[in-house]
Amino acid sequence: MDKRPSLLELRTTIPAHWYWGAGMSLIALFLLSWVILSGLGLVSRIFLPSPLAVGQELIRQIESGILWQDALASLYRITLGWLFSTLLALPIGILMGNFHFFEGLFEPFIDLVRYMPAVAFIPLTILWLGIGDTQKFAILFIGTFFQEVLMIADNVKTVPREWIQVSYTFGLNKWEVLRKVILPAALPGIWDTFRITLGWAWTYLVVAELVAANVGLGYRIMRAQRFLETETILLGILIIGFMGLVTDYLFKLTYKRFFGWAIQSR
Amino acid sequence: MNASIPKLEFEHVWKRFSLARGRELIAVQDVSLFVQANEFVSLLGPSGCGKSTLLMMSAGLETVSEGVIRVNGRPIHGPGRERGVVFQSYTLFPWLNVAENVRFALLKSKLERAEQDQQVELYLQRVGLREFAQAMPNQLSGGMRQRVAIARALAAQPEILLMDEPFGALDAQTRLLMQDLLLQVWQQEQTTVLFVTHDVEEAILLSDRIYVMSARPGRIKAEIPVDLPRPRSLLETEALPRFAELRQQILALLRAEVQL
Ligand SMILES: Nc1ncnc2c1ncn2[C@@H]1O[C@H](COP(=O)(O)OP(=O)(O)OP(=O)(O)O)[C@@H](O)[C@H]1O
Ligand SMILES: [Mg+2]
Numbered sequence: 001m002d003k004r005p006s007l008l009e010l011r012t013t014i015p016a017h018w019y020w021g022a023g024m025s026l027i028a029l030f031l032l033s034w035v036i037l038s039g040l041g042l043v044s045r046i047f048l049p050s051p052l053a054v055g056q057e058l059i060r061q062i063e064s065g066i067l068w069q070d071a072l073a074s075l076y077r078i079t080l081g082w083l084f085s086t087l088l089a090l091p092i093g094i095l096m097g098n099f100h101f102f103e104g105l106f107e108p109f110i111d112l113v114r115y116m117p118a119v120a121f122i123p124l125t126i127l128w129l130g131i132g133d134t135q136k137f138a139i140l141f142i143g144t145f146f147q148e149v150l151m152i153a154d155n156v157k158t159v160p161r162e163w164i165q166v167s168y169t170f171g172l173n174k175w176e177v178l179r180k181v182i183l184p185a186a187l188p189g190i191w192d193t194f195r196i197t198l199g200w201a202w203t204y205l206v207v208a209e210l211v212a213a214n215v216g217l218g219y220r221i222m223r224a225q226r227f228l229e230t231e232t233i234l235l236g237i238l239i240i241g242f243m244g245l246v247t248d249y250l251f252k253l254t255y256k257r258f259f260g261w262a263i264q265s266r
Numbered sequence: 267m268n269a270s271i272p273k274l275e276f277e278h279v280w281k282r283f284s285l286a287r288g289r290e291l292i293a294v295q296d297v298s299l300f301v302q303a304n305e306f307v308s309l310l311g312p313s314g315c316g317k318s319t320l321l322m323m324s325a326g327l328e329t330v331s332e333g334v335i336r337v338n339g340r341p342i343h344g345p346g347r348e349r350g351v352v353f354q355s356y357t358l359f360p361w362l363n364v365a366e367n368v369r370f371a372l373l374k375s376k377l378e379r380a381e382q383d384q385q386v387e388l389y390l391q392r393v394g395l396r397e398f399a400q401a402m403p404n405q406l407s408g409g410m411r412q413r414v415a416i417a418r419a420l421a422a423q424p425e426i427l428l429m430d431e432p433f434g435a436l437d438a439q440t441r442l443l444m445q446d447l448l449l450q451v452w453q454q455e456q457t458t459v460l461f462v463t464h465d466v467e468e469a470i471l472l473s474d475r476i477y478v479m480s481a482r483p484g485r486i487k488a489e490i491p492v493d494l495p496r497p498r499s500l501l502e503t504e505a506l507p508r509f510a511e512l513r514q515q516i517l518a519l520l521r522a523e524v525q526l
Contacts, residue, residue, distance in 0.1 A: 162355055163359065165327045166353065166357045168326075169346075169349060169351045170347060170370065170371050170374060171373070180370075180373070184359070184361050259361075261402055262361075
């Protein structure tokens, strides 16, 4: 058959140049409409500064060192806050996914807390911890930990029962089964959970910095709003988006490298 | 070894599952059966008659509600290395290659590393997959995966091989090839097999004896000795008149079952 393959087949991969080309075109279209909207003067510069103005602001921030200062502060907070949450969520999630007892122990409490909006804890955490890094860690933790635990527990539970059973017939005890079968089998899913929760962590971090901080990407945005420096706001948003994108891609790349087997068997 | 003690024996075994609202399902009712050393025995019955439950209980992976299961005359408590299982679903670990999957069976064996390598190679050869030792499971067809699963179960050198519809997910062609392969391997290995199936021809071709089960609640309805000569092969054995007779006899039993 020399029929040209269609680009729209259910669950069928398409040539890479089409795949990437489509994605890049959409971004280009988005940028183009921004250039046109601001360039034609259809929208006041206070509301929508031109890409050029945002670019100039970027250079200014790089030269004055503000950008590094803000980005480092935010990165530091998100890394530690997310690590705290993850280091605790990992063992508890694994226990919950494997042992009915621990599921019974933790789930009611986690279900209770996880519907309390993390953002609403901001005033309280400021009261308790001030506006420093510790308060940011707390908000990140409240925002990610409870969902992350449940997701990790679910990742563990997707390991087929037969894989566990067959390992028992080879004489492994339950700890060996956990180490040799359940963890390797659940790891790709857990890795994806890491990627997703880190995305949420960015949102919570920025919200926390918007409310109260004296350094950080969110703080820069809040301050700019006070002085109607719209280009600074836009730049801040773009940079946060870009950093989120980079972390997301890092996780995707490492996933491909470590868990190639999981991609093919999906 | 005492010939009068069966390799595997069920004595008045019951299995009840508790359902919602305090109701109870009797999956296995008062089953007594035995498998002698080196015997190939099949459990044959309609879907839902409790075949898998029986097999899982003999593997020690499911508890017994009442009665006793003995291996070599001793009651079993949980799974053990002397009983290997091949499941209907694919149970290879996708992050390990074929050879590593087979070697997984030897994690708790006392063999030296070099001996383990030999063992892995031997059993991959038995199932005709030596060239695929380095392949990953998701590169294999369904039939090849089940062959690796069989090699893995055999590599642990169990005294009894428990097989739960191992070819159930395969297409008809592959299934026939796999039955021939299993016959060969079993004749080479001289091991004891308890084989679950709902395929009448498959049961006759492979077995020394067949337990025909009835559904709801699962009971043993009949025990049919298969008096066909060995070694068997698909083409020759199925052409025997006695094969057709046995088939008629068993189908009649199963048909009566469905009408009830
Ligand atoms: N964990 C369980 N809880 C409740 N009922 C169960 C459970 N496992 C099996 N059953 C029930 O026990 C009966 C026997 O199930 P089993 O899986 O042993 O049948 P089977 O003969 O292997 O069927 P199939 O040929 O479809 O595999 C069925 O009615 C099933 O619904
Ligand atoms: Mg079954």
